[in-house]
Amino acid sequence: MAGSSGKVLDFEEYVRNRQDALLRSARRLVPDPIDAQDLLQTALVRTYGRWDGIADKSLADAYLRRVMINTRTEWWRARKLDEVPTEQLPDASVEDGTEQHADRALLMDILGVLAPKQRSVVVLRHWEQMSTEETAEALGMSTGTVKSTLHRALARLRQELESRDLDFHALERVDRGRERCAA
Numbered sequence: 001m002a003g004s005s006g007k008v009l010d011f012e013e014y015v016r017n018r019q020d021a022l023l024r025s026a027r028r029l030v031p032d033p034i035d036a037q038d039l040l041q042t043a044l045v046r047t048y049g050r051w052d053g054i055a056d057k058s059l060a061d062a063y064l065r066r067v068m069i070n071t072r073t074e075w076w077r078a079r080k081l082d083e084v085p086t087e088q089l090p091d092a093s094v095e096d097g098t099e100q101h102a103d104r105a106l107l108m109d110i111l112g113v114l115a116p117k118q119r120s121v122v123v124l125r126h127w128e129q130m131s132t133e134e135t136a137e138a139l140g141m142s143t144g145t146v147k148s149t150l151h152r153a154l155a156r157l158r159q160e161l162e163s164r165d166l167d168f169h170a171l172e173r174v175d176r177g178r179e180r181c182a183a
Contacts, residue, residue, distance in 0.1 A: 011051050014060060015044060025065055028123045029072050031108045039075075043067040065128070066138050069120045076116050106164075113160050118153035121146055 015022075019040075026036040026043070046067050047060070054060055111119055117139075124135040125146070136143045 010057075011048055014057065018061065022061070022064060022068075025123075025128065026068055028108075028111075028127050029068055029119070031112055039068055039072055042071050046071070062134075062138055065124070066140075069116075069139065073116050073120075110157055110160050110164075114153050114156060118149055118156070121149045122153050122157075125150055 022043075023036065023040055026040040027033060030036050030039055043064055047054075047064050050063075054063055111122065114122065120139055121135060124130045124138060125132070130138065132143050132146050136146045139146070141149075
């Protein structure tokens with residue numbers, strides 16, 4: 001029984017020390033903040049059951065990220081496909097009006113166009129700043145697959161950004177035309 005309480009205390013200390021960083025990782029994997037909290041909680045519950053099996057606790061973050069990615073993928077596969085694609089995407093919400101938050105909201109929205117595997121690679125390589133090798137290990141794929149997946153994902157993100165920029169400029173021209181007609 002003493003071993004069990006040691007496990008609990010060890011895990012609680014880990015969570016207390018790493019919860020902010022882990023929540024940021026979860027937030028990058030799912031766009032909704034409530035879903036990110038749910039994702040982290042689910043990953044923590046799953047990880048707690050395997051805590052004694054993680055011999056090198058310095059790898060706990062990587063293990064938890066992998067659990068979050070797997071969980072998010074399970075959720076994505078299980079979701080009902082009642083979403084209807086539209087040509088016009090809704091505007092990204094900006095909570096406090098700062099440009100940084102607007103950029104972050106746009107980026108999170110644009111990441112939604114990626115497949116889960118692509119999104120995972122982009123998040124681990126660019127947000128978590130993991131090397132190609134670390135990303136490959138965390139996702140259970142070869143470094144070549146990471147590189148090609150990242151290449152395709154970044155190309156898709158560029159295409160989406162260009163598409164949105166063109167839509168924005170077309171809307172600006174229409175607005176200017178309306179202003180001239182009204183004057």
